Amino acid sequence: MPALTTIGFDADDTLWQNEQFYRTTEQRFVSMLAEHREASQVSANLLEAAKRNLGIYGFGIKSFTLSMIETAIEVTEGRVAASTIAEILAAGRDMLSHPIEPLPHARETVEKLAGSYRVVLITKGDLLDQERKLAQSGMGELFDAVEIVSDKNAATYARIFSRHGDGPQKSMMVGNSLRSDVVPAIEAGGWGIYVPHELTWAAEHAEAPVAAPCFRQIADLGELPALVESIVAAG
Incomplete structure (x- = not known):
């Protein structure tokens, strides 16, 4: 043989x-929370949430979207607006429809x-x-x-x-x-x-x-x- x-x-x-679409979406997400916390801190919180959730949701866009929502709740201390949640969901859908x-x-x-x-x-x-x-x-x-x-x-x-x-x-x-x-x-x-x-x-x-x-x-x-x-x- x-x-x-x-x-x-x-x-x-x-x-x-693949990763470039995650980076673009992360920048979009960070801008949504600009009034609550500095960009570097939001990104750090998102990374920790995403890593923490790997064992629950696995890898991929759906897991990343849920981690963004969790981070938004954490950063705003539970006061995140429904419109922001809707924008996060829209960002996740945009990732799922991006051409290869x-x-x-x-x-x-x-x-x-x-x-x-x-x-x-x-x-x-x-x-x-x-x-x-x-x-x-x-x-x-x-x-x-x-x-x-x-x-x-x-x-x-x-x-x-x-x-x-x-x-x-x-x-x-x-x-x-x-x-x-x-x-x-x-x-x-x-x-x-x-x-x-x-x-x-x-x-x-x-x-x-x-x-x-x-x-x-x-x-x-x-x-x-x-x-x-x-x-x-x-x-």
Whole structure:
């Protein structure tokens, strides 16, 4: 068996833009509460609420919208106006309707690798929203499988790569999040390929596992096919 048979791709901020819409919405939200607290403090409160709520609501726009409402109640000490709640809900709906913006080299890279490897989309977040984005991206037919999960950890990758491939030891995960895409994939026994994005949510930050033999970093997805070729040749 070849050393590598399966390649997993993250979706948000790896194949298409995502975090920039959260940042824009956060700026809009902060302006709604400008008379109550400084912008930096509102953002800090929102981050804490969003992180606190991950275990309850999971990842995604709906969770973020509920966290904005919770933060508004907290910042205003329960005096937030109904009109502000309505504006927060409208901001969440705007995020859900935003068109998909593929990142450079996304489609051609997946197309190039799909002919030789099993390619699997592994993404976390709200089911309906992730399905919407995949459909709008036009890349859905390129993947051998799609997994929308509540979180990403070593057990997640071991399960997915065993189900859709030959186990994590013959698999690779490609993504922009060290915490979710790279570190746990390596912990599961596979390759972790880091593709930095200029915007990454603070909760996704982690130390790069530079000492791990199966860690690599590339500037963009356009470099991935050559990297895969070199890994397979060396194996």
